[in-house]
Amino acid sequence: MAWNIGANDVANSMASAVGAKAITIRQAVFIAGILNVLGAVFIGSHVTNTIRKGIVSTDIMTDPQVALIGALSALLAAALWVSFATWKSLPVSTTHSIVGAMIGFGIMAGGFAVINWSKLTAVVLSWVISPVFSLVIAFVMFKIIVKLILVKEETFVKALKLSPAFIGLAVFIIVLSFLFKTPLGKKMAIDSWAALLVAFIFATLLGYAGRVLLHRFIPMDDNSSAEEVFRKIQIGTSCYVALAQGANDVANAIGPLAVIYFLVKTGGVGAQVPVPAFLLLFGGIGIACGISMAGYRVMDTIGTKITTLTNTRGFSVDFAAASTVLLASKFGLPVSTTHAAVGGVLGVGLAGGIEAVNFRIVFQIMIYWVLTVPAAAATSMIIFKILQLIV
Amino acid sequence: MRIPFISLFMTSPFDGLQEHAEKVKECAWAFQQAIECHITDQCEAFEEFRLNVDKMESEADSIKRRIRGHLPKGTLMPVDKFQLFRYLREQDKVLDAVEEALDWLSFRSEPGIPEALEKDFFLLVDAVMDPVEEMCRLVLETRKYFRSYSEKQRKIIKDIVHTMRRQEHDADKVEDAIKEKLLNMQIEAITVFHMIRLAETIGSIADHAENAGDMVRAMIAR
Secondary structure, eight states, X not given: OHHHHHHHHHHHHHHHHXXXXXXXXXXXXXXXXXXXXXXXXXXXXXXXXXHHHXXXXXXXGGXXXXXXXXXXHHHHHHHHHHHHHHXXXXXXXXXXXXXXXXXXXXXXHHOGGGBOHHHHHHHHXXXXXXXXXXXXXXXXXXXXXXXXXXXXXXXXXXHHHHHHHHHHHHHHHHHHHHHHHSHHHHHHTOOHHHHHHHHHHHHHHHHHHHXXXXXXXXXXXXXXXXHHHHHHHHHHHHHHHHHHHHXXXXXXXXXXXXXXXXXXXXXXXOSSXXXXXXXXXXXXXXXXXXXXXXXXXXXXXXXXXXXXXXXXXXXXXXXXXXXXXXXXXXXXXXXXHHHHHHHHHHHXXXXXXXXXXXXXXXXXXXXXXXXXXXXXXXXXXXXXXXXXXXX | OOSHHHHTBOOOHHHHHHHHHHHHHHHHHHHHHHHHHHHHSOOSTHHHHHHHHHHHHHHHHHHHHHHHHTOOTTEEOSSOHHHHHHHHHHHHHHHHHXXXXXXXXXXXXXXXXXXXGHHHHHHHHHHHHHHHHHHHHHHHXXXXXXXXXXXXXXXXXXXXXXXXXXXXXXXXXXXXXXXXXXXXXXXXXHHHHHXXXXXXXXXXXXXXXXXXXXXXXXXXXX
């Protein structure tokens, strides 16, 4: 499961950076692998809880036998469905597969009553909201870049001058996500206003530090343009997307596993299952393995196929995707990084940043998004029944 | 389709436009050689040139159809789809005019272009070649503009369009001079008709190139 995530979803975080030639394929695979593990271990645990108990009520978990079989069937069903999708080349979201599988097991174990419908509605809404939100951010971001930098006479100087603002904005979001999402941030127990202040200070400092570094590393000659500046910034944003992805997606693979682990160890299950760090590490490494083995081929395809994405566009896409994933996780919605990235590309496309974008592909993708949940649920139900017969 | 991110991106229609523009330029060069060959009389290769232009024209046609056929509904581009098609149509008409001029000339190869007009026709062909060559550069620069959106690049495009307008105007003047001469010559009426139609067709090459330039100007309008 984790392997699948690594193999397929890595495209979302690194695609724009590779497509825009900000980093090489080898670097992308390496960075994505490391950061996914880091994200999984340090930021991951919070989300794991959300997915496990959010949609299916914990009432059915009181019987350890049922819970064990259920978690196992959910994991198997999601893994099966994602593998099937990979084999058939269907674009499905791993996040939604696991959500669907959990629902299927919930229905089998406790009937329709155990499903938390309002949560499910939120999930369905997130299919629409996350791409749209990402689209809007990317659109606005790109328009701003065009208006403030590209139109000007001395684009390079202008870009350098404004770089603290862009770096700062990215840092602001990253720091906020750390403070709000990680166990580390929770421990510090900073309230929202203080968090905003801290993030703002970090953003200002790092923004200016970034400009100094940019000054040092980019040679000032006639060829240098705004793209050069954004190329460097984009490395940072791509890293962030990879980090957020590790945090977000490790839950898909590890959530049910955590339940099983907890059951085997203690014989019962509470309302909340603490996820041991080594399981997260395990999941993170699984993702990293997927990236290193299959990610290369994916990146290669991206690097050769997406040639019209330049650094300013790539930055806008990354920024939009990262912000969307952060915000959605804040509300506890299991969003897919795929949706956010697709929305970001469309946003830049609408702003006229890309020579040709296929808008209609969205409707096709949407069909698979909608199909994923029932399909995974059905698979999960069947496996649940089979396991019940065996045990 | 496994990775939706990739399937979002499609082959840019600008690739095709550029390819098409290159074809037009190649054709125009062949056309120039063909006319020179026809006028100098010592050349046997006119027919060969003409067939070559015919062949290139049909190749360009298939490029044109490929561009039109591969822009599904819901394609997001920095320019309006129909602006792109209008541009492509004008670019293609340049080629049609080149082909037609050669065909028209071949229908009545004897006595051909009267000696008194040879120099004027040389001038006219040279005059229409300029905007065609500019047009080829225009596609390249337009593509660069949509990549950078810089004001400098926009200025370059506007300058090219201006140059094309001026060149078209110059070609018009040469064309008018030929017509005036022809109508005052003491020659067979059929030759007059043949030559006037020839001058008009050659002149229209520049007209269509100018129209293409105007379409680009509309594309980059803010």
